[in-house]
Amino acid sequence: MDACGKDGNFFSHPYEPYHIQVQLMGAIYDVIDKNYKIGLFESPTGTGKTLSIICSTMTWLRNYKRQLHLDQVNKLESKKEEEEEDDDEPEWIKEVYKEKILSKQKNLLKDYELHLDEFKSEVDATVVHEIKDNGVDNRRRIKKIKISVENEDDDDDNEFVPKDYTSDGENSQIDENLKIQAEIRDLLIKVEGLEDHVVRDNALGDLINECPTTIFYSSRTHSQLNQFSHQVKLTNFKSSFEGVQERIKYLPLASRKQLCVHPKISKFENVSLINDGCLDLQQNKSKVKGKGNDVVEGCQYFPKHSDPISENLVKRFRDMTFSEVHDIEDLHKIGEKLTICPYYSVRSGVNISEIIALPYQLLLEKSARDVLGLKLKDSIVIIDEAHNLLDTISAMNSTSISLQELSDTKKTLKFYMNKFRTRLNGGNRVNLAKIIKMVDILQNFIINQRNSKMVTPGKEIQILDIFSDNNGDILNIHKLDKYLSVSKIAYKIEGYMEKITGRKSMHRSMPLLFKVTAFMKSLANPSREGKFFFDKIGEDISINYMLLDSSEIFREIVEHARCVILAGGTMEPMEDYEHYLFPYIDKQKILKFSCDHIIPDDNLKVFSVGKSCNGLPFEFTFDKRNDNKMIDGLGFTFIELAKNIPGGVVVFFPSYKYLFQVISQWQKSTIYSILNKLKKIFKEEQNSTELDDLLQNYSLEILNNKGAILFSVVGGKLSEGINFSDNLARAVIMIGLPFPNLFSGEIISKRKYIYDQVFAKTQNKQMSLEACTHFYENICMRAVNQSIGRSIRHIGDYATIYLIDKRYSENTRISSKLSGWVRKRLVTYDINDFRQVVNTTRSFFVNKGDRI
Numbered sequence: 040m041d042a043c044g045k046d047g048n049f050f051s052h053p054y055e056p057y058h059i060q061v062q063l064m065g066a067i068y069d070v071i072d073k074n075y076k077i078g079l080f081e082s083p084t085g086t087g088k089t090l091s092i093i094c095s096t097m098t099w100l101r102n103y104k105r106q107l108h109l110d111q112v113n114k115l116e117s118k119k120e121e122e123e124e125d126d127d128e129p130e131w132i133k134e135v136y137k138e139k140i141l142s143k144q145k146n147l148l149k150d151y152e153l154h155l156d157e158f159k160s161e162v163d164a165t166v167v168h169e170i171k172d173n174g175v176d177n178r179r180r181i182k183k184i185k186i187s188v189e190n191e192d193d194d195d196d197n198e199f200v201p202k203d204y205t206s207d208g209e210n211s212q213i214d215e216n217l218k219i220q221a222e223i224r225d226l227l228i229k230v231e232g233l234e235d236h237v238v239r240d241n242a243l244g245d246l247i248n249e250c251p252t253t254i255f256y257s258s259r260t261h262s263q264l265n266q267f268s269h270q271v272k273l274t275n276f277k278s279s280f281e282g283v284q285e286r287i288k289y290l291p292l293a294s295r296k297q298l299c300v301h302p303k304i305s306k307f308e309n310v311s312l313i314n315d316g317c318l319d320l321q322q323n324k325s326k327v328k329g330k331g332n333d334v335v336e337g338c339q340y341f342p343k344h345s346d347p348i349s350e351n352l353v354k355r356f357r358d359m360t361f362s363e364v365h366d367i368e369d370l371h372k373i374g375e376k377l378t379i380c381p382y383y384s385v386r387s388g389v390n391i392s393e394i395i396a397l398p399y400q401l402l403l404e405k406s407a408r409d410v411l412g413l414k415l416k417d418s419i420v421i422i423d424e425a426h427n428l429l430d431t432i433s434a435m436n437s438t439s440i441s442l443q444e445l446s447d448t449k450k451t452l453k454f455y456m457n458k459f460r461t462r463l464n465g466g467n468r469v470n471l472a473k474i475i476k477m478v479d480i481l482q483n484f485i486i487n488q489r490n491s492k493m494v495t496p497g498k499e500i501q502i503l504d505i506f507s508d509n510n511g512d513i514l515n516i517h518k519l520d521k522y523l524s525v526s527k528i529a530y531k532i533e534g535y536m537e538k539i540t541g542r543k544s545m546h547r548s549m550p551l552l553f554k555v556t557a558f559m560k561s562l563a564n565p566s567r568e569g570k571f572f573f574d575k576i577g578e579d580i581s582i583n584y585m586l587l588d589s590s591e592i593f594r595e596i597v598e599h600a601r602c603v604i605l606a607g608g609t610m611e612p613m614e615d616y617e618h619y620l621f622p623y624i625d626k627q628k629i630l631k632f633s634c635d636h637i638i639p640d641d642n643l644k645v646f647s648v649g650k651s652c653n654g655l656p657f658e659f660t661f662d663k664r665n666d667n668k669m670i671d672g673l674g675f676t677f678i679e680l681a682k683n684i685p686g687g688v689v690v691f692f693p694s695y696k697y698l699f700q701v702i703s704q705w706q707k708s709t710i711y712s713i714l715n716k717l718k719k720i721f722k723e724e725q726n727s728t729e730l731d732d733l734l735q736n737y738s739l740e741i742l743n744n745k746g747a748i749l750f751s752v753v754g755g756k757l758s759e760g761i762n763f764s765d766n767l768a769r770a771v772i773m774i775g776l777p778f779p780n781l782f783s784g785e786i787i788s789k790r791k792y793i794y795d796q797v798f799a800k801t802q803n804k805q806m807s808l809e810a811c812t813h814f815y816e817n818i819c820m821r822a823v824n825q826s827i828g829r830s831i832r833h834i835g836d837y838a839t840i841y842l843i844d845k846r847y848s849e850n851t852r853i854s855s856k857l858s859g860w861v862r863k864r865l866v867t868y869d870i871n872d873f874r875q876v877v878n879t880t881r882s883f884f885v886n887k888g889d890r891i
């Protein structure tokens with residue numbers, strides 16, 4: 040039970056909750072119920088955080104809804120009394136009246152639940168399973184229907200030519216009157232036998248949710264969101280009306296990348312291309328040559344508002360979605376089955392939902408929220424894996440372009456212009472020429488600055504300087520920005536280049552022309568809180584635009600929501616969120632809670648190792664880390680540890696470069712081969728795509744032999760999201776402190792910004808410098824906490840952690856920034872006495888029953 044007597048039953052937890060889960064659920068409930076504005080929660084991975092979040096928020100919501108119903112009845116009753124003015128009705132009549140109003144609402148919910156029951160069996164029996172079991176047939180059907188669209192591989196490349204453009208942007212209106220071919224729709228209905236359903240009155244669901252509060256759950260990756268859906272599936276909550284079985288109304292939202300069912304558009308790897316491809320389809324009536332000269336306008340899956348058949352399909356989609364808890368993949372299948380676009384159809388469920396799960400992008404961007412119709416007012420906003428939230432908001436609003444990229448873009452644009460010159464109207468030609476000119480201006484600016492030795496990382500750039508000796512101006516950028524948005528030219532050109540070169544630009548995180556487009560948009564609309572500056576990537580020079588203050592973007596969410604909950608496995612140090620994410624919030628309105636781990640105290644030991652086994656001090660600072668004697672000392676220390684640790688050992692290095700430097704040094708002597716014999720060495724490669732193979736081979740080695748050692752990099756592919764339970768990591772070793780590069784343009788700009796902000800407030804140099812140091816250290820320590828949290832995954836798990844650098848023990852500010860559950864298990868001993876580390880390690884594992 041928590042301090043207020045709430046236990047697992049109160050929260051309808053599907054398991055017997057761990058002690059810390061009860062505490063966490065109680066604290067989250069309090070944030071919502073006691074009108075805190077912000078909750079900051081750290082719950083180590085493996086402690087069932089997701090269920091704690093779901094159970095506490097849903098319990099509160101259902102309690103709130105019950106109370107809301109009673110309040111509504113009381114309000115109506117008082118209104119009636121006021122109108123009738125004589126209040127001498129007996130109490131029992133009032134009760135009957137109340138009962139009557141309540142049962143009306145209750146019956147609505149009951150009817151909707153019964154209505155959903157019908158869909159549930161249908162979804163189970165026909166959609167999900169049929170597609171799984173019988174996928175080939177379904178896919179073939181869909182292929183057949185869309186054959187005309189597939190055949191649009193026109194010889195004359197029409198699809199890559201933008202629609203005629205005029206400068207007043209008259210083509211910018213999305214044509215709302217696009218018609219989805221009636222014949223195709225009829226054909227689909229015949230194939231699917233949907234007539235019965237579409238004529239059914241599906242309006243029931245529209246009425247059932249009068250609660251103004253929705254729970255928004257947001258996480259970074261698609262797999263985290265799916266994991267959340269699976270945890271929601273495990274739960275069941277007390278209904279908001281006695282005697283009615285009330286389902287959780289759960290709606291997962293995603294981008295077109297996950298939800299587009301168009302056979303061609305959905306094939307693009309890159310979300311920008313899918314977005315523009317979809318919008319382009321809707322903007323342009325694409326005449327398509329197919330069998331029987333079919334003409335398809337827009338996307339045939341796009342829901343059409345004035346078409347009753349289409350509207351009914353959307354409602355049907357919504358009810359199938361709510362018939363049980365579904366994940367994104369299910370929604371995709373339901374959309375395919377109903378031949379209605381899931382990306383657009385999900386919006387019909389927004390007002391009924393109790394929990395909406397969505398990726399960061401859709402929550403954090405105002406335009407995305409508006410398009411989806413998400414109302415944050417009075418809502419409970421949960422941001423999971425929130426340790427990178429500041430960086431994520433900054434990255435979402437930052438852009439960059441390098442000299443090399445500008446040069447490649449110019450070549451591509453010129454090539455495209457030559458190819459399509461005769462088919463581009465005047466408006467397109469003029470604007471493409473202007474884009475080339477703008478690229479020229481940027482290129483020349485960088486080259487001139489470089490030649491005048493004016494380029495240093497972090498050096499601020501004023502937009503006006505870029506345009507000072509040329510005739511490009513800000514007005515032009517605004518016009519170009521509009522052209523880029525309306526014409527979808529980046530999509531057209533990238534699509535064409537991919538076709539002729541076979542080059543998969545779609546595989547890049549962002550195709551080049553989209554990058555240039557995004558950068559030009561920043562030039563056109565820089566935020567007050569953003570800055571332009573130079574940076575260097577090897578020999579290449581870039582101009583970066585970075586949002587330095589994320590709090591303004593986040594402010595609208597905080598101000599509208601009832602409360603915002605930031606949760607994560609490693610949230611410490613937490614002060615950055617208060618300083619840089621919601622500095623305007625009164626501290627009294629913030630509740631912070633850092634959970635212990637579920638493991639018993641003696642299942643984890645943490646050592647800070649200040650000296651090697653041969654007595655050399657460990658200090659992996661930038662200046663000292665190249666000392667080969669220290670690197671050899673590290674090797675001997677590893678050998679000693681490897682002799683005394685069972686199973687797998689995961690090691691985190693501060694960078695790939697340093698990892699390879701250390702290995703090549705060890706290979707010069709016998710260190711590498713001795714260690715490799717004790718535990719086979721595996722290492723993460725910077726550009727490797729074969730992570731699964733690496734992990735599988737590492738696991739197999741541990742299973743079959745004496746264990747293995749895995750070298751990886753902080754911030755690399757293995758430091759987040761991958762869990763090393765049990766024998767996969769009996770030890771985690773952290774080498775040094777992974778500070779980001781102090782001389783990168785990004786860090787220089789951020790530190791300067793923080794300094795200026797603090798100085799403006801305090802006029803105190805010392806305090807301003809300290810704020811910069813804290814900020815810099817916090818980035819490092821969050822990364823340390825994230826990496827070392829990989830090894831303990833469940834209540835019975837046990838491991839040791841070695842923090843290899845004397846600064847971990849000598850600098851108390853550093854050790855105070857370790858996660859609470861790690862800090863409290865730091866072994867106190869003479870850090871210069873390595874024997875003690877070895878002996879304690881040995882007895883730790885012997886006590887656990889391991890054979891060393």
Ligand SMILES: Nc1ncnc2c1ncn2[C@@H]1O[C@H](COP(=O)(O)OP(=O)(O)OP(=O)(O)O)[C@@H](O)[C@H]1O
Nearest residue numbers: 054055056057083084085086087088089090270608
């Ligand atoms: N009290 C409990 N008893 C048994 N199993 C539980 C309990 N609480 C949660 N679980 C289950 O344990 C599994 C692991 O949960 P896990 O710790 O990974 O969730 P999490 O803390 O949200 O993880 P992460 O921080 O990695 O997102 C889940 O399948 C969950 O259903």
Ligand code: SF4
Nearest residue numbers: 299300301317338380
């Ligand atoms: S309307 Fe839907 S299915 Fe059609 S292209 Fe757009 S996202 Fe894809």
